[in-house]
Amino acid sequence: MRHLVGVATACAAILIASSTSLVAASAAPSLNAQTIAMSSMPSGWTMESNSDNGVGCLHNLLEPGGVNQTSVSEVYYVHSGGLPFLDEKIATYSNAKKAFTTIAKTIAACHKPSGPFKGYQTKGTVTPLSYAKVASQSVAYHMVFTTSTHLTIYYDYVIARKNKVIVAVLEGSYPAVSPSQFSGFVTLALSRITS
Numbered sequence: 001m002r003h004l005v006g007v008a009t010a011c012a013a014i015l016i017a018s019s020t021s022l023v024a025a026s027a028a029p030s031l032n033a034q035t036i037a038m039s040s041m042p043s044g045w046t047m048e049s050n051s052d053n054g055v056g057c058l059h060n061l062l063e064p065g066g067v068n069q070t071s072v073s074e075v076y077y078v079h080s081g082g083l084p085f086l087d088e089k090i091a092t093y094s095n096a097k098k099a100f101t102t103i104a105k106t107i108a109a110c111h112k113p114s115g116p117f118k119g120y121q122t123k124g125t126v127t128p129l130s131y132a133k134v135a136s137q138s139v140a141y142h143m144v145f146t147t148s149t150h151l152t153i154y155y156d157y158v159i160a161r162k163n164k165v166i167v168a169v170l171e172g173s174y175p176a177v178s179p180s181q182f183s184g185f186v187t188l189a190l191s192r193i194t195s
Contacts, residue, residue, distance in 0.1 A: 056113030084173035
């Protein structure tokens with residue numbers, strides 16, 4: 001009898017602990033649930049996988065040294081025909097303010113990134129983009145990359161910290177990124193952040 005009571009108590013403790021962690025998990029939505037949903041995208045867009053992490057001094061930009069990235073989620077959408085495309089990455093850190101400061105300093109110092117990207121040798125330029133400040137902190141850049149096959153892609157890029165989450169929205173296109181569409185994507189991305 002004692003053994004059964006002990007087992008029942010242990011099972012109850014496990015159920016309570018499981019319930020508590022489920023409640024805590026449901027109180028703070030996962031980062032995956034906070035990225036731009038396919039249902040929010042305009043018609044003609046599809047979701048694809050993306051394993052690229054930037055070129056040269058932009059490589060792994062959202063993984064700054066000196067601060068731990070605690071969680072990350074990414075969505076990548078492509079319009080029919082291959083352009084434009086949208087890459088949204090959101091991440092949390094052990095110290096989001098410090099992470100943002102490091103990321104902002106890194107991209108500000110990265111003027112001419114070069115290196116392999118999607119199987120092509122690329123060279124680029126990074127310049128500040130005139131864009132209204134958003135969220136708690138933000139930076140915006142315009143980038144132009146040309147491949148060794150003379151294909152040129154234009155990018156607009158906003159990196160923002162909203163509370164404890166860093167949101168990076170990158171749109172690439174040719175011959176230029178649509179400012180109104182890009183602004184809409186940035187607004188949509190930030191509106192989904194609840195952490």
